[in-house]
Amino acid sequence: MGSHGIGVVLLNWNNATDTIAALDSLWSADPRPTAVVVVDSASADDSVDRISQWAAGNDVPREAWLEIIVLGRNLGFSGGNNVGIRHLLTRPDITHVLLLNNDAMVDEKFFSDISDALTAAPDAGLMTGTIYEHPNRSKVWYAGGREIPYRALIEHMTVVPDTAKPVETEFISGCTMLISRPVIDRIGLLPEIYFPLYHEDAEYSARARAAGFPVLYAPRAVVYHKIGATVGPAKTSPYIMRAQVRHRVLYVQRNFRGLNRLVASLYLIATKPAKAIVETLSGRPKMGWAVLAGTVEGFLGRGG
Numbered sequence: 162m163g164s165h166g167i168g169v170v171l172l173n174w175n176n177a178t179d180t181i182a183a184l185d186s187l188w189s190a191d192p193r194p195t196a197v198v199v200v201d202s203a204s205a206d207d208s209v210d211r212i213s214q215w216a217a218g219n220d221v222p223r224e225a226w227l228e229i230i231v232l233g234r235n236l237g238f239s240g241g242n243n244v245g246i247r248h249l250l251t252r253p254d255i256t257h258v259l260l261l262n263n264d265a266m267v268d269e270k271f272f273s274d275i276s277d278a279l280t281a282a283p284d285a286g287l288m289t290g291t292i293y294e295h296p297n298r299s300k301v302w303y304a305g306g307r308e309i310p311y312r313a314l315i316e317h318m319t320v321v322p323d324t325a326k327p328v329e330t331e332f333i334s335g336c337t338m339l340i341s342r343p344v345i346d347r348i349g350l351l352p353e354i355y356f357p358l359y360h361e362d363a364e365y366s367a368r369a370r371a372a373g374f375p376v377l378y379a380p381r382a383v384v385y386h387k388i389g390a391t392v393g394p395a396k397t398s399p400y401i402m403r404a405q406v407r408h409r410v411l412y413v414q415r416n417f418r419g420l421n422r423l424v425a426s427l428y429l430i431a432t433k434p435a436k437a438i439v440e441t442l443s444g445r446p447k448m449g450w451a452v453l454a455g456t457v458e459g460f461l462g463r464g465g
Contacts, residue, residue, distance in 0.1 A: 411464065
């Protein structure tokens with residue numbers, strides 16, 4: 162990987178099966194990342210034991226390559242990842258930190274391809290690759306992203322460009338986000354107000370761009386993501402729905418200015434109460450209340 166020392170943060174919460182699949186992909190990569198830290202978010206199951214057993218069974222060097230940090234409580238996506246980032250940056254050989262969802266797996270050539278992209282764009286602040294779905298690996302989930310400000314939406318592109326050259330993008334998903342050390346030095350860590358998750362990656366992408374760092378998508382670097390493992394509960398869980406709505410509103414209030422902020426706010430004020438009514442009339446009053454409560458909390462600037 163040349164001069165690029167990449168440390169990976171994997172966040173685990175009661176899901177050793179997916180985390181071990183992610184670790185398998187990292188251990189099998191050629192070349193491997195410089196180091197990996199698994200941050201366990203106070204799992205109530207046997208996750209830590211299972212991950213430790215995986216490491217022992219594969220002769221993975223602990224401390225030198227893999228470390229496991231066990232938290233006393235769940236700090237959410239940003240809080241847990243920030244613990245891992247801080248830990249990795251105590252190592253002088255780490256130049257970049259890769260946030261990787263524990264339900265994602267890197268392609269064997271991922272670190273070779275992302276390193277080539279970094280060589281081509283050494284000033285990159287944030288970088289990511291093409292994310293395919295798993296097990297349907299022919300379906301693209303992310304090939305760059307853009308904002309639609311007036312609707313307060315983040316949209317994934319799904320057409321992979323026919324080039325190895327890194328291209329600019331407006332949004333990088335936290336599923337696979339490579340962060341350079343200078344970005345962290347300049348703009349700090351992930352915003353922890355978005356608890357437990359959603360929109361922290363959008364704000365971090367926006368902050369990096371605002372600070373003048375290139376935010377780039379490297380098409381040849383490939384990751385596979387078990388989509389249902391993370392987005393599935395959103396359609397059925399009032400807790401997740403409330404967080405999604407709250408953080409969409411909060412993102413606008415924290416990051417938009419002028420006309421963008423006014424129009425996006427009016428759009429949310431018009432559409433979210435309407436959605437709450439539809440949910441309630443459809444026999445899902447708890448989801449309706451989640452939408453309404455999340456909207457109000459977002460406008461009041463309250464995090465999770």
